Amino acid sequence: MTAAVDEFLKISGITKTYGVVKALADVSFSIRRGEIHTVMGENGAGKSTLMKIIGGETAPDSGAIELEGRRIRTFVPAAAHDLGIHMVHQELAVFENLTVAENIFPYHNFRKAGWIDYASLHREARSKLDLFGLKTIRPEEPLGSVALAGQQMVEILRCIVAEPKIIILDEPTSGLNDREADLLLGILKRLKDEGLTIIYISHRFKEIMRISDRITVLRDGEFVATLENTPELSESELINNMVGRDLSASLYRIKTVSGAAPDAPTLLEVRGLAKKSSLNPTDLKLAAGEIVGVFGLEGSGVGKLSRMMYGLEGKDEGELFIKGRRFAKINPRIMAAERVMYLNNNRKIAGLLPEMPVTDNLSLPVLKRFSRFLGFLDFRRIGRLATDFIKAFAIALPSLSTRPANLSGGNQQKVMLSICLVPEPEIVIVNEPTRGIDVGAKTEIHRFLLDIASKGVGIVIFSSELPELMSLSDRILVMRDNSVVGEVGAGDYTEQTLMRYAAVGSAATGGE
């Protein structure tokens, strides 16, 4: 009967594409009954998509999922719940307006003659909280007043009281401190001992090695390996599996020599930029013609740094120097006026005018420059400019009046990059410049970035793709736990080194 135990949840040939992007390609592996099975991989490796499929939130294009030998055919959350599969999201799905007890038991199973029996509700919630050692959380208090870690525990508790067969935890420790994470891991171990199967997603190597029975590594939407977590398993082996691309034949040419002139003047300097509990004081220097890469796994503070540098998020402390001029206050208006532009990481939220013609999109940051008497716009010059950019960036457009909403992701991204370059900026901050676009558009965008850098523009590039960073950057800063923990210069790049910084915070191979 080992087969049935070994193949408690069988994932076979799962493929899922979003537009042109393959999120998952023919992924197959199995999960044993009663194990803690970690799924890991870089950002964008396909972990979240796979979990969404197992959790019934999206259907695969092809392939099958079998639970105890029975194939799952309907992919809706309710169906997954009925089968006993529950998922705890990274973005919590909790009700802050309600009490802890009501969050644990949303279906209020405790009734007396039909009425909700709050006494037993609170008693039951108390005993569940005690089970997790959460003595300080009271069942009667509103969840909104509980710290994030507590809210996370409460959501996990909500899944557990439903007596599931499998629970999926998506980066449950990302918002927790070490002590809280410790507590959670202890609880997971105990749940496992009670027979629960746990699928666990995390970036933290230490905790993965501590609690996993087996570890599956995904890379670029493909299955790499499932490893038994034996004492012999080393961090290096995991890192090699995560990053082990063959880069010799790929489209990326790893930079070995910095492209920036050594005597280039400093364009941008960030000093002591910090915000409580999301970014420790951070410095960054950028010279003309230089490309500085910033790498970090999810939750390492990279997102915060990129947004705070451009004033999209408030800071507590720190200042910015643009060509030696000091700016204590940072907001997009000041930055745009100083010819600093920002390529947003999510083009669906901000960065494009989806329902406006491409020409309008391109003229947005330079309206003032193209206006004449009474602000009337010089449409002929705007048109010429748009035509130039569209040609230069090889954007495939039916006409200039096409709206970005009707374009492919790659072309949208190229339009967005064009918008940022129209004002002839001296500094560009790019955030995930090639997320979710096809390989062709990706190489083109890389070429453009290298090209403008060679003309003296300074670029800070935030990316979760190591090969991309290694082929573009003159040096790479690595972040972990809201701080910059290392810097690697061109010539010393290996994926292993960078990933080691990001994962464990030091370059030494000995481990902590």
Place this chain on the structure above:
Amino acid sequence: MPGKLARKSEFVPLVLSLALAAALSAASGVFWTSANLNSLQASIAPTAIMAFGMMLCLICGYFDLSIGSIMLLAGLLSGKFNDWGLSTPAIVLFVLLAGLAVGCLNGFLVAVLGINALIATIGVQYIGYGFAMTLWDRNMQHRKFPGDFIAMGDGQFLGMYYMTWVMLAILVGLGFFLKYTLSGRRLYYVGGNREASRLIGFNDRRIVFLCYAATGLLAALAGVLAVARIQSPTQYMGGGVHMTCMIACVIGGGSFAGGKGSALGAALGVTFMSLLTNMFNLLEMNTQLQNVVVGLTLIAVIVVDGYLNLKKMRAMGMI
């Protein structure tokens, strides 16, 4: 535990009402007269019944601006049915059904068609007013209702109008429903986090639809009781009452962001608003000045509510 009491959301309207009542009894000799207390009751009871409906919508994160028209429609329909010679129970039944129908229309527009709740219910308010006024004729106010109909509004039991008892009964019933039944609790889940409520399997659209339907029903009930109290239909019923109710609910612990509020809070909020109106009457201030005060109060309430939500979102790092 006084600290615990002060943290309850009902504490604010309670204190406000008590303070205003105290001020009024000091400032005006007629505040505690039975005539004034009766008129206060007659103002609080129907408004509170409507505010209960508004509170249901607010808890889910919506609002209903059409309740004024529904009240008017209920009043004028009562008159119309009376003209046709229907008996009192039949009048009440049909009027309530009409209110339910308008409520369902609101629910359909908002929950099913997905039209912005403000515009949809403003539109229904406008249409409802037009529809009600087509029933209106000048002679209506001179034709009397049957005695048992009038008794619903005029009759008293233990010194309080029947309608006050009805209001209190609904208050208790709704209070228990919202606190002690799963169906009632669901409103808070939907209003607190719609996406998450879907994930745990609640049918948010159906819940919102039913809240609008209930609101229509309650507004019609309020209309019947109010018209019974004044003994003949008038065209001025329900004017501005949607604003009064909305403010009352927010003062009483509801929020435009949804997920908060209670029946008791709504009742206390209405008590405060009625005392405010009473103050205008007792101190012989211009009644239109009420609208100014109500409008400014609404803005203040919106700003405070919005500021608190903004602060929460900032604290969570969403902005």
Place this chain on the structure above:
Amino acid sequence: MTANTGRTLAVREKGKINLGSWLILFLTAALFVFLALTRKNFYTYSNIHSILYEVSFSFFAAVGFTLLIIMGELDLSVGSLFGLGGALMGLFIFNHRLPVEAAIPLAMALAAVIGFAAGLLVTAFRLNSMMVTIGVMMAVKGYNWIQIQKFGGRQIPRAQWNFITVELFGVKWTILAMLATALLFEIFLAGSRHLKQLYYIGDNFSTTILYGLNANLVKVLCFTVSAALSAFGGALMTCRLKHPHVTVGANLEIGVITAAVIGGASIFGGRGSMFRTMLGVFFVFLLQNGMTSYDINSYVQQIILGSILILAIYLDVRINGKRT
């Protein structure tokens, strides 16, 4: 659907005829022809002129409204601010003995302050503009009643309202002013950066912030303009009636929303045209005129107009809706 978003250089997308932008023209023409064929007194110069005369006042409440709806904000206070224009006219002319040429600018300035405050609240606290302006509507409406009742039907002296009857080329000047205003705004919306950015803000607020536009300031200014022009329309209307009246501006917001939305604006922002809004206002008045000529009770008219509003908003949700 490029036609609604101001002028662009490019050629129209081939083979795509946009029904939405021609809808208002088609509706108005159809209604016009229908009334001309079925009603004897409709197609006369004096009747059409008098409808246009009425439209020319209310249109001013729709100008700022259109600017705001392009940015995805709804100003429900335009009706009561229209009324405020009248109430303040009375106040300044009767109580302060000011001439009309001072009374109108003063009324506009006071209204502008209210609009500015509302805009500030909306942008600073990220409030729902409909909610805030409902509050403004109530407060202002109450004030209007108080003021106007004090006047007790007192008439404005002839010398003060006489200017409203001035005609140029046989047409009342307010009609010409309306046409000129619509044309001017239309041109600026299409071609000047100051107004063209409204479409950008309405299409994606965050994008405009990201690229350094001061979108909040633009919104506050438009709230201010909306209030001032509404008061202007109401002041003129009061001169036409020769006395301040409480019904001036009553329920006007319903007509204005309807006009703007059937004129191609979307409550989701990014679309709208001043010229088509004007046609929309004309359509609403034509409809009311037509219904009256068919002896349709004013309350039934209200039912019909309200239904058209809901239908228009529903179509907007279906066509442009990012459903919530």
